[in-house]
Amino acid sequence: MANPPDxxxxxxxxxxxxxxxxxxxxEEGWPVxxxxxxxxxxxxxxxxxxxxxxxxxxxLVHPDDIERVANEVTQAQERGEVAFEHxxxxxxxxxxxxxxxxxxxxxxxxxxxVTHFVGYVVDITERLEATxxxxxxxxxxxxxxxxxxxxxxxxxxxxxxxxxxxxxLGEANLASMALEGGDPEARASVQQIEVLARRAADLTRQLxxxxxxxxxxxxxxxxxxxxxxxxxMLKLVISKKAALExxxxxxxxxxxxxxxxLQQVAMNLxxxxxxxxxxxxxxxxxxxxxxxxxxxxxxxxFEAPELSPGTYVVLEVSDDGCGMNHDVKEKLFxxxxxxxxxxxxxxxxxxxxxxxxxxxxxxxxxxxxxxxxFKLLFPISASEAQTSAKPKPSDRxxxxxxxxxxxxxxxxxxxxxxxxxxxxxxTLTAADGGEALRVFAEHKDEIRVVLLDMMxxxxxxxxxxxxxxxxxxxxxxxxASGFNEQETISRLxxxxxxxxxxxxxxxxxLEEAIRRALD
Numbered sequence: 001m002a003n004p005p006d007x008x009x010x011x012x013x014x015x016x017x018x019x020x021x022x023x024x025x026x027e028e029g030w031p032v033x034x035x036x037x038x039x040x041x042x043x044x045x046x047x048x049x050x051x052x053x054x055x056x057x058x059x060l061v062h063p064d065d066i067e068r069v070a071n072e073v074t075q076a077q078e079r080g081e082v083a084f085e086h087x088x089x090x091x092x093x094x095x096x097x098x099x100x101x102x103x104x105x106x107x108x109x110x111x112x113x114v115t116h117f118v119g120y121v122v123d124i125t126e127r128l129e130a131t132x133x134x135x136x137x138x139x140x141x142x143x144x145x146x147x148x149x150x151x152x153x154x155x156x157x158x159x160x161x162x163x164x165x166x167x168x169l170g171e172a173n174l175a176s177m178a179l180e181g182g183d184p185e186a187r188a189s190v191q192q193i194e195v196l197a198r199r200a201a202d203l204t205r206q207l208x209x210x211x212x213x214x215x216x217x218x219x220x221x222x223x224x225x226x227x228x229x230x231x232x233m234l235k236l237v238i239s240k241k242a243a244l245e246x247x248x249x250x251x252x253x254x255x256x257x258x259x260x261x262l263q264q265v266a267m268n269l270x271x272x273x274x275x276x277x278x279x280x281x282x283x284x285x286x287x288x289x290x291x292x293x294x295x296x297x298x299x300x301x302f303e304a305p306e307l308s309p310g311t312y313v314v315l316e317v318s319d320d321g322c323g324m325n326h327d328v329k330e331k332l333f334x335x336x337x338x339x340x341x342x343x344x345x346x347x348x349x350x351x352x353x354x355x356x357x358x359x360x361x362x363x364x365x366x367x368x369x370x371x372x373x374f375k376l377l378f379p380i381s382a383s384e385a386q387t388s389a390k391p392k393p394s395d396r397x398x399x400x401x402x403x404x405x406x407x408x409x410x411x412x413x414x415x416x417x418x419x420x421x422x423x424x425x426x427t428l429t430a431a432d433g434g435e436a437l438r439v440f441a442e443h444k445d446e447i448r449v450v451l452l453d454m455m456x457x458x459x460x461x462x463x464x465x466x467x468x469x470x471x472x473x474x475x476x477x478x479x480a481s482g483f484n485e486q487e488t489i490s491r492l493x494x495x496x497x498x499x500x501x502x503x504x505x506x507x508x509x510l511e512e513a514i515r516r517a518l519d
Contacts, residue, residue, distance in 0.1 A: 022057065024117040029056035033116065042101075042123045044094040062090035062098065073105075077114050082107060088124060100125045140303065158204040159455060162482030163409040165204065165504035169197045170415030173507040177422070194506075201504050204482070220254035220383040221262065223315055224288045230263055237267055238274035238284060242319075247287040255313050255378040261354045268351050269317040269374055276321030276372055287316040293377065302361035302377065311380055312360075318373035324366040332364060397511060398424040399518065401448035405429045406436040406464065407480070408456045412503075416451060419507050423514070425449075433459025437467055444472065449517050451501070454481035476517040480505070 020043070021036040032050035040046050049055050061069055069089050076084040083106045090098045105119035172193045179187045227234070227248055235244055266286070273284045293302075295309040324332070333352040351374075355362050359379055366372035403425045405416045410431075417427045428443060430436035433456060440447060450468060454461035461479060468475055480501040501513040 018122065020121045020123075022117075022119055022121060024057055024119075026114045026116060029058045030117070031056050042099060042121070043091065060091045062092060065089040073117075076105075076107060083119075088128070098125075099123050100128050159482040161200070161204045162503040163407075163412055165197055165201050167409070167411030167415050169194065169201070169504050169506050170412075170419055170510075172197060174415070174418055174422070177507070197504070204504075218256050218258055220381040221257050221259060222252050222254055223257075223262065223313055223378065224248035224250065224252045226259065226262055227266060227286060227288065230266065234266060234270050234286075237270050239277055239279075241279070241281045242274050242277050243281075243283050244270075245283060245285045247285060249288045249290065252288055253290060253311070253313060254381040254384055255358070256381040256383075257358055257378065261357070265315075265351050265354055265376070266317075268348065272348065272374075273317055273319035273321065273372070276319050276323070278322065280321075282320050284317070284319045287314070287318070289314050289316075291377075298361065302363050304361040304377075307359070307361060307377070307379075312377040313380060315376040315378065316373060318371060320371040323368045323370045323372055324364075325368050329364055329366060397515060399514065400424050402426045402428060402443065402446045403514070404436065404439060404443070404447045404450045406431075406433065406450060406456070406461075407453040408432055409453075412453070412480075416510065419510050420451075420514070422507075423511060425514075432456050433461070433464030433467070436464055437471075440468060440471065447475075449476045449478060449514055451478045451480060451514075454479055478513045478517045480513075 018038075019036075020039050021034075022032060022039075023034040024030040025033055031053055035047050035050045037047055039050065043060060045055050050057075058066060058070075069086060072084065072086055083104060085104050086102070088100050088102050090100055093099055100123070101121050102124045103119050103121040105117045107114045108116040108118060172190055175190045176187065176194065179190060227246065231244075231246060238244060270284065270286075277284070291312055291314045293307075293309055293312050295305075298307045298309060299305045333348050352362065355376060361377045363375045364372065365375065403420050405413050405420075405427055406429075407413050407416070408431050413429045413431075417429065420427050428439050428447070430439050436450070436452070437459075440450070452461050452464060452468075456464075459467075461481070465477055465479070468477060476498045478499045478501050480503055482503040498517040499513045501509065505513070
């Protein structure tokens with residue numbers, strides 16, 4: 001290669017570094033008159049190809065950028081500038097990749113006419129990619145903090161509503177029992193109150209699921225078997241114009257999950273798919289399978305770097321409906337976000353909470369007019385799947401002795417008292433843990449069971465449980481809470497909790513919890 005012109009010779013130090021030096025002619029295509037030897041590392045072409053005219057600078061610039069770059073050159077000439085800096089632009093590498101460049105160009109004039117451009121070019125691809133990744137990480141962190149805050153809010157709302165619903169359901173149960181054989185219209189009204197209260201309880205369960213505090217009875221389950229069992233119910237939630245296709249793998253490995261919450265996930269996804277079809281005919285497909293997931297796939301596709309690479313059970317629900325744009329996908333899992341005229345916007349956020357509670361992950365694939373697919377990952381259980389039958393309601397049962405009711409909500413204490421009186425128990429009450437210990441010390445020999453709320457001011461349920469156990473190690477204690485975290489319940493059982501009662505509870509559930517504690 002010929003020696004560089006005089007104006008470039010003092011820059012020879014940079015010829016082997018990351019900065020590529022060019023001298024272009026001010027002619028069509030910007031033919032290269034001289035280029036530093038390190039050009040091949042960035043552009044993929046040796047210097048000789050440029051200087052022999054086999055490749056010009058302009059033909060390497062990305063077609064979407066060339067017009068802008070050319071305009072910047074023209075404007076610099078018209079303004080009489082000595083030098084100017086291009087906004088970053090892309091060039092095409094022979095290997096098919098794109099490189100982002102930043103350059104500073106000096107204009108050389110002869111008799112006032114620009115004849116050459118001399119400048120340096122820097123490959124900023126890695127810098128831009130690092131900036132993009134950092135920005136994406138910052139957005140993800142902010143989004144996670146926002147979701148965590150909303151989860152705390154949702155959990156707190158659910159806890160307070162569950163206390164209110166416990167009072168409403170309990171009073172409705174008592175009224176229904178008092179009206180047995182009485183006025184049919186009055187009984188029908190009370191039963192309707194019970195139905196509405198249970199629907200409200202379903203809403204609080206969705207809030208708890210979103211907050212990650214709604215994990216109930218966890219057992220090894222076969223997802224395919226569960227979906228087959230509820231297939232008829234699933235068909236009831238979709239439009240009559242929608243066709244439901246089940247592609248469920250046989251002999252699927254078990255996952256550790258709560259049966260009711262997996263049913264809720266399936267129902268919410270089916271409802272969402274049906275609404276995406278609208279009034280049009282379409283297909284909704286439910287698929288289960290096993291899939292190997294590498295660490296890269298978990299991080300890239302599911303944004304779940306906390307998950308371990310390995311084998312996962314996949315549940316996928318897809319539809320050929322209207323699809324979603326980017327903005328809708330970004331907000332999809334936020335509580336109370338909905339695109340529907342009528343809706344609460346809790347279904348998808350509940351799914352996200354359930355997947356968090358099950359240590360799984362979820363990914364949404366959707367484009368406007370191209371349909372939507374939800375892909376859910378569940379870690380495989382170390383145990384085999386089993387079927388669980390719920391115990392049948394028992395005949396009317398009567399107890400005896402004293403139950404100490406500890407709850408900071410007056411309506412809960414009141415309704416629990418009345419329900420327990422019907423079961424044959426006498427009751428004592430306390431509004432917090434400190435008061436409970438004082439009452440227990442006075443009536444230690446009379447109290448058979450303590451019904452203890454987990455979340456209370458002054459002294460919470462956990463501390464109260466430990467203190468009561470210290471006073472009487474064999475005391476029967478029923479913990480009640482609007483939350484139902486499996487790990488917390490396990491720890492409380494280790495501390496001496498005899499039975500757990502989920503709020504809002506009804507008469508039969510209270511009876512069953514007390515019986516378990518006494519047994």
